[in-house]
Amino acid sequence: MLDLEVLAGEERAPLGRRSPAPGVRRAARAALAAAGVEDGHLAIAIVGETEMRRLNRDFREVDRPTDVLSFPVDEADATAGPRELGDVIVCPSQTEDLIAAVVHGVLHLCGYDHEADRGEMLALQRDVLARL
Numbered sequence: 001m002l003d004l005e006v007l008a009g010e011e012r013a014p015l016g017r018r019s020p021a022p023g024v025r026r027a028a029r030a031a032l033a034a035a036g037v038e039d040g041h042l043a044i045a046i047v048g049e050t051e052m053r054r055l056n057r058d059f060r061e062v063d064r065p066t067d068v069l070s071f072p073v074d075e076a077d078a079t080a081g082p083r084e085l086g087d088v089i090v091c092p093s094q095t096e097d098l099i100a101a102v103v104h105g106v107l108h109l110c111g112y113d114h115e116a117d118r119g120e121m122l123a124l125q126r127d128v129l130a131r132l
Helices: 021-034 049-060 098-109 120-131
Strands: 002-008 040-046 068-072 084-090
Touching: 002 021, 021 040, 021 084, 021 098, 021 120, 040 098, 049 068, 049 084, 068 098, 084 098, 098 120
Parallel strands: 002 040, 040 084
Antiparallel strands: 068 084
């Protein structure tokens, strides 16, 4: 079973009147399915620039906001209970496409790394986005 949470940070960037949660959930589930992940827990937080800058500085030593960060918890071979996939943090004001940022972050949690592979992650991301 998949447990998916979408959380809003304290200083959320303007997203309009509609909640982004349904589209974010759909994007996350599509990315998980494409990566072959069927169960576990995943949290997605929507944050503002100040929080994203702090996280990027504290965890990556880059003192500026970014579009998306992924924080994996359990490795793919975790066997005790439901897998804790991790957290995806998205800053809408730093991305042109919130859904693409969510897909990108979720694929990172699933073990993909576009900086180390031969284009597999970005090709899978394009495929997921085309199907959405």
